[in-house]
Amino acid sequence: MSQVTPETVAEIEELTPHDGIGSPKRGWRQRLFGRVTRGAGQHWSVPFLVLVAFIALLVIGPILIMLQISLQEGAFGASTGYGFEAWREVMANSRIRSSLLTTINISLTRQTIAMIVGVWLSWVIARTDLPYAKVLEYGFWVAVFLPGLTVTLSWIMVFDPFYGVANRALEALPFIQNGPFDIYSWWGIVWVHLVSGTLPVKVMLLTPAFRNLDAALEEASRSSGATSGQTMRHVVIPLVAPTLLVALVLGTIRSLEAFEIELILGTPRRIDVLSTEIYRLVRRSTPQYSTATVVGMISLVLMLPAVVFQRIYTARRGHATLTGKSTNVPRPLGKWKWPTFALIASMVFIMTIFPMAMVIMGTFMNIFGRFDATPTWTLDNWTTILNNRAFTGALWNSTVLSFGTAFVAMVIFSVIAYTVVRTQLKGRVFLDYMVWLPSMLPGIVISLGYLILFINVPFLRPMFGTMSILIVVAALGAMTLTTQMVKASLIQIGAELEEASRASGGNWFYTFRRVVLPLIAPTLAVVGVLAFSTAVKTTGHVALLSTSRNQPLSILQLNQMADFNLEAASVVGVFILIGTVGVALVARLLGFKARG
Amino acid sequence: GDDAFEEEIGGDTGVTDTDTDTDTDTDTDTDEAAAGTNDLGVAGSWDEIVAAAADEGELVISVHRGSGYEDWCQEVIAAMADYDIDVDCTANSPSDYVGRVIAEQQAGEFLWDLVVAATGNIQASLVPIAGVQELGPWLDVLEDESIREEDNWVGGLVYSDESNRVFLHEYVLSGGAYVNTDLLGEDAQPTDLYDESLQGQIVSRDPTNVNGGSMSLAWFLAQPEFGEESLRELVHDQRMVFVEDPSTMLQWVADGRAAVGFGANVDDLEDLQDAGLAENVIQTDWAQYVVAYGTAVLADNPNPNATAVFLNWHLSQEGQQVWTDVTRFNSSSRRVGVEFPAPDASPQYDDMSQYPPVIGTAEGTESVERVNEIALDG
Amino acid sequence: MLRLRNVEKAFGDVRAVNDVSFDVHEGEILTLLGPSGCGKSTTLRLVMGLERATGGQIEYQGKVLDSDDGFVPPHKRSMGMVFQSYAIWPHMTVAKNIAYPLKLRKRPKKEIDAAIERVLALVGMEGMQDRPGTKLSGGQMQRVALARALVYEPKLLLLDEPFSNLDAQLREHMRAEVKSLQRRLGLTVLFVTHDQTEALSMSNSIVLMRTGRIIQVADPKTMYNEPTEQFVRDFVGHTIILAGELVGVGEQTARVRFPSGDEVSGQIRHRETLEVGNRAEVAIRPEKVQIHPCDSGASGVPAEVEVVLFIGNHYELQLKTSWGLEFLVVVGVEREWHEGERVIVELPPEWTQVWSVTDIDGTEQSSAQRQAAMEGVV
Amino acid sequence: MLRLRNVEKAFGDVRAVNDVSFDVHEGEILTLLGPSGCGKSTTLRLVMGLERATGGQIEYQGKVLDSDDGFVPPHKRSMGMVFQSYAIWPHMTVAKNIAYPLKLRKRPKKEIDAAIERVLALVGMEGMQDRPGTKLSGGQMQRVALARALVYEPKLLLLDEPFSNLDAQLREHMRAEVKSLQRRLGLTVLFVTHDQTEALSMSNSIVLMRTGRIIQVADPKTMYNEPTEQFVRDFVGHTIILAGELVGVGEQTARVRFPSGDEVSGQIRHRETLEVGNRAEVAIRPEKVQIHPCDSGASGVPAEVEVVLFIGNHYELQLKTSWGLEFLVVVGVEREWHEGERVIVELPPEWTQVWSVTDIDGTEQSSAQRQAAMEGVV
């Protein structure tokens, strides 16, 4: 009787499906970290632990470094010892406290609105017979890639209290004296955020989740007498909860980090958020890294409970919604079909067509938004950029950077996600938590941590000054998004679909390639494209790591921005836009093809 | 305090380690008294230096971020190619750059040869920890003797502070108040700003931000008749409005949304006026300030000979002319004989006392920080 | 109570339901029967309102539910449905799955708990309240699905193969429960099943469908004994078909000669197509055939026993006639039969039917073709 | 060929499979039979390697597949499986679903196409190649699942209720195909079904399970005629159970008196527990019972016909004895029966068994309890 070799054992054990559900009597440890060791349950794998350790180095390393910096007293580089000076200073600072409140307020408002509208939008797009649903969905994608600054200025043109066209139009009405809109306000910030990113990103992320939902589950609810709203609340939303939560937590993290819109729109009213505080601190003549780091840490601490909650909830409630019997019947909208279409199409217009037109137009304008300038139109912006000798190199670097990042994100991180969801390997829960960290400190703060890490770790040192370091850092930036979204979409896929492949004789890799990958392809396409566009637009993370040899377009754009040459910067933005839109189109086509 | 400070630098830079590796036998950074006798790591005669520079074959420069500096990089690359030196010239925002250099140096990595940029951040962060070297000894080895001569530089060989590390080769005149002539007269004076009717009518690039309007407002601090209290009054009681970018500020003034604005440069105004806009806006000759651009050699720089060759070119009249020609619109040079593209918009080098402390010097930094604080209060 | 008129549903090119009209009366059990893929589930889904018909009209309790002019959404139809795929909500426990329709109707918690307990006992799953919906066996899921539809006692129950994964005992029990519930509450049931026993024993009437169309609507007995078409005859119950030549056509009966020379007579179906000399089919239900040992002297068709299958309460014999035709008959267990034994098959004329030969594609393909297909595979 | 030894699988507290041991010999069809939730699917999943056993050992073709020491992954087991839940890949068309196992095995495209066509014809779905997996009817999905498992002819086929959603015709056809394939290729089949006819007619041996444990392993005939336990007797086929008092216990036979005073005798099962004066159960298969009109003078138990159910080829009569016991019998269609008619039920002693009365919780609950539960609902 021949015995099984240990290798085979290891190979399979890794891949034994697991479920996150346990008996109700579990302690906090189990709730936080999933099931505890029990005989055949969890197991070790050395290569996997090496991977975990490597990722821990890249992820926790910079955070520890930042923690150390936050404890340094005195100016950066001339520290006089360790203490809690920076922490005390931040805690005592009433400005920072009020910024913190504003941050929480703005983030929550944005996320709440975006979540509600986003869920509705993506459900309609994915699950009903909305005409041109795929085109509209793509419209939301494009909105995400538009350069935020130009979009902000476009909205100023509409809602400026003095010359904004919306106000002017309203003032033309007899009973309105002063147009009611003021873009330089709390709601102005919320609005621009919503239309320029928060909402479209939600649509991007959620639509695939709704697609992977067995229509029968919804139908069963409606047959039980539930209205669409009740079905949404009790069945659809709980079922896609893993994805919703990831999108929500990630969105919140992102909104804690963003500062460009707040800087422009918040300054006149002195609306400050944590991220603008950080920005100001590191831009001081003696950069206040300690204090900036402390402020950054605050947002990390703010987000931790959300992350822990997200994981516990998902582990307890993650359920397959796509099984081996799934049906996919779009829900007829009936008489609402065309009104819904009109509504969503106008949203796409507001979020995509209008700002995109403004961005492109802006590159040909002498002064952005000033139609009264003479000449109004010019090609100078284009010639400036195209004649810039660094341009070709930067274009190439950006291409390498963004494709590299998207590749790493899609390939490596989806394997990590798979490991976390479908195996019992020791360390996977730790990995799962760790994956959140890279996005939890603002790029502008964490980039210093990366710098210090990369020059101090001997085997990372050679990457310094090459493209690879930018790819690694940009990929780390995309890590949370990719891993968590892919994880959420894997949770949706019934284990039997994989089992059927393995029963047919497919090994793990074949199964992954032919069954798992196509099923998560729509999500993968989304995160791949988002990773691509983040990498191509990245500034904060890579600012300290790029040199003239590996400088990407986004840094070149920064050089234009340093002179407030918005028009020329927009030209670079258009290149970035064209690249991302093109890649997104290809990704969608491939994603849908893979999915059939 | 001081002891700990010294120790920190010595320890963290790990200079002793590097020394054994790189043949430099003296500690450049810790012992200032010894700096004069410091061996820079350059070869003996100029010819030898040039030869050694070609051997090094490389030079790493950081330049200020913004328009023209990339073009300057191309000029440097071209010029240094004659010496078989391959130049890696990167544009960096100075505030990013200092953090980066400090981190690198603390890890024992000395990657940069030179930095050419607005000196504020370098003065504030790198000079105190000797992240940049004393420049005098470098000037001494240069072939071009004219560089060393005080007379060839307006005001002499001026450094950002007495440690003589950052050589200020250029002063740029910036700032001024921008006045809407329709609302205020062409000869509006600073005292006019305190009129009650101007409450909420004064706009400034956000002075809580170092690079914002704070430098123009620092002018008020430097004037005996104004000073800190009246600046506070101007910012707070007159309900100064802050905006993020200069173009918006100027457009607000031009459109009459504000009567006066701070925090732009004359090129910003010129851009608008070239486009037929903001023709009712003038730049005042008050509230102007000077920003210093400096050249410094980084501690333990990797390519000393190439550095010397570069300095020999850069600080020559020819090099300075190139700098002036390709960098900002209103750039200039302290080098005698260099022609300025916009002489009217350049500082009057012969009478620097009319300006507030030069930004980039120790005092300049301090006054800007004070404006920051005042703006942040309240 | 429920009335379908010329209902049609097309999925692109596929016409899943085509010109379907039937009525379901209050308190009756109507069964949709038909080969896999014939449109049974689609018809139920149209009645529930999960799909919108592409043509025709559905009325319920006098109201038009679905027509060109309007559409009533499922939640307003007050029907209950068991899905062929169960559609158990994976995020809820068994109890929550079942409680859902009651919670929607805002029943008090106590009542809900009691109802859950009752209905779980009814499906034989007591004590499984807190099991997550995903941790159930196939049959348990099916029972939960049934419980969920029964718990709120909708006036019209749509059951799509609700017992397919239950064992015989449980299935019988559930059948009895549903029938009893239906009687007590006066429920109307629209039932889909692939189990003929179920269809014949439970229904008040049967709608037999094929590729989206209705073939015959009748009560069970009529459908079994008086099929209007060969397809019905072959689909409902077993039929032995022996082809031969028509040698005599009478008023009611006809005579057919088999290749072996034996002749039988039977009742004529579809007289108009029968002509002496043509080929004809002799059809008889297997249970009507009498098998006699070959030495018994009975008259009929001689055959050999090829396979003996034991089915518990009876045997199935596969017989082969002398000219090579194979067929199955069902015989009691009073006597043992042996493979290889020669027997006489008696066809009582009153149960024997004579049909003309037409294309039989009831199951989309003749068995000969299938046989060929299968040989290919092995 | 396949050998399970003391196999155990626990899901947390639920012991789905408990101490299960049986052998499957090459070329045989072994059926797992048992009430819903008894662990049949789990056993198949353990054999396939989709779950790891928590105890015991599984061997296949002389190799240990699963034991404390090791585990062979599913794809190395060269078995084929049809899932109870079908597991159709929603992102693939019908053809791609079926081609998958062949593509994996790198068969040439031509061969694959031919195989798909053959196997689709076999399951009666020709021409549906390009239909997406999510746009199929329930029965079509099930057939695709079957086709996918058959197409690559694995040595061991694991079929988990593979015909549950097929109509009788198709189901019979598929049964025949599987059996024929199995014979031709010498396949071994491990089969789960809830259909007793299927189990009894197709299998070489049957494993009867209950709550995770094996109750009896036997060939179909033995299991039907010589159940070792009441549970087996009641689960496999129908049984009429009449309780009465033991009035005589012989060597092989015993006599039982019913409340009405009628007495019957039957074969003794489990002699040791039978004592005169105790209550006993008289059990007989419904088809063994003879029903006589009440005026025929036959001896037996008098009863009244309560319900007549027409099941196509036979009637089911629900009878009620004078003391109120209800039971079903199956009778031929030779004679019509009427509700209300009085009859005599003859129990031939050779088919009658006498059991002692024990707890019957085979289906987890007595019918009385169920009845009670149901009353509650309505």
Ligand SMILES: Nc1ncnc2c1ncn2[C@@H]1O[C@H](COP(=O)(O)OP(=O)(O)OP(=O)(O)O)[C@@H](O)[C@H]1O
């Ligand atoms: N993942 C699981 N976790 C906990 N219990 C489970 C799980 N899967 C199955 N069970 C339980 O184990 C028992 C055996 O399940 P199994 O699926 O093997 O039953 P089965 O015999 O196939 O039943 P059916 O005929 O209804 O399909 C059932 O009581 C079921 O509820």
Ligand SMILES: Nc1ncnc2c1ncn2[C@@H]1O[C@H](COP(=O)(O)OP(=O)(O)OP(=O)(O)O)[C@@H](O)[C@H]1O
């Ligand atoms: N969404 C769909 N798109 C296209 N065709 C479909 C769709 N759903 C079902 N069909 C086709 O419509 C026909 C009828 O399907 P339906 O589900 O009503 O069959 P059914 O009678 O319930 O069969 P079964 O007994 O196998 O469940 C089938 O041929 C099926 O392939």
Ligand SMILES: [Mg+2]
């Ligand atoms: Mg169906």
Ligand SMILES: [Mg+2]
């Ligand atoms: Mg099962």
